[in-house]
Amino acid sequence: MKRLLVLLAMALAVVAAGLAQDDEDQPTGPLRTLRYQPKSGMAWLLHTVTTSDQTITLRQTAKHKAKVEDERWERWDVLEVNDQGEFTIRATLSRFRQKIWDGEEMSEEVGTGLDGATTTSKDFAKAASGQTYTFRAQPTGEVISVDGLDKIVTDIKAKSADAFDRPMQKAFFDDRLRALYGKDNVLNTLSYRLKRYPKEQVQAEQRWTQKHKEDLRVGTMTTTERIRVAAKDAPDGSMRLLSEGWFNFVNSGREEVSVDLPFAKIEGEDILDPVTGFPKVRNTTYEVEVDVTIDRNGIKSHLLKLLLLDKEKMEFLTIK
Secondary structure (H helix, E strand, O other): OHHHHHHHHHHHHHHHHHHHHHHOOOOEEEEEOOOOOOOOOOEEEEEEEEEEEEEEEEOOOEEEEEEEEEEEEEEEEEEEEOOOOOEEEEEEEEEEEEEEEEOOEEEEEEEEOOOOOOOOOHHHHHHHOOOEEEEEEOOOOOEEEEEOHHHHHHHHHHHOHHHOOOHHHHHHHHHHHHHHOOHHHHHHHHHHHOOOOOOOOEEEOOEEEEEEEEEOOOEEEEEEEEEEEOOOOOOOOOOEEEEEEEEEEEEOOOOOEEEEEEEEEEEEEEEEOOOOOOEEEEEEEEEEEEEEEEEEOOEEEEEEEEEEEEEEEEEEEEOO
């Protein structure tokens, strides 16, 4: 009987492996080399529009729905490309606009910044506009270094010092500012904007994995993407990258609040510029379900559930 169970387990493992392979198309076509190949003097405007449908249920009773639309602009100028193909880019922070629909009402915030550094404060918007930092990356998309972030934080704090009346507001703003323009957050943002290309040549439908890790106060969020070259090019003949992914959250265990992700899915498509290897346009959809619980004195209670559907379009608009 024991031998029979072992043989059955082996057979099931073989079947499972076969089914997993059937779920993915096999690599096909010629080998291709994926590289970022900008030239000194090139420039783009990164234009991103994200629409987010959100449903929040508080303590399993009160349900709240909202729709958020934000639009971001940032300029990238290629300053240098060395003999190894490593390139240096100057990023200039630009305008950010967010609209929030809450039932029948709509509010709008206008500011500037990097990935959500927004405020209704005109002083802050003015202080952030035109701020720059530089980064250097390898032809495969791996970012080697980032410079200029400390100056951004110092300048914005100095120019918006009078924008907050209460010390608590200012302290929260300072913490948020350091987090947004901290090196870890910027590296995470850049690793999303520049998908990591494999060093080896790949065929269509051949997959590789890219991960992003972000340390948050209550735990660590890891984003995993499986990326592949599509077998069919875009209508204009440009190469397409397709990606599927998911999120994983590990609680720190040091906070009363804990987070669980019962469902999380990412789907994306990049249409690549055949000359530079940068995306001309990227469309990404995120579907996430988040459960938040709180533990006080050993008693756990459900705090909120968040259902999130984000659709994002990012364009690299060539300036020169």
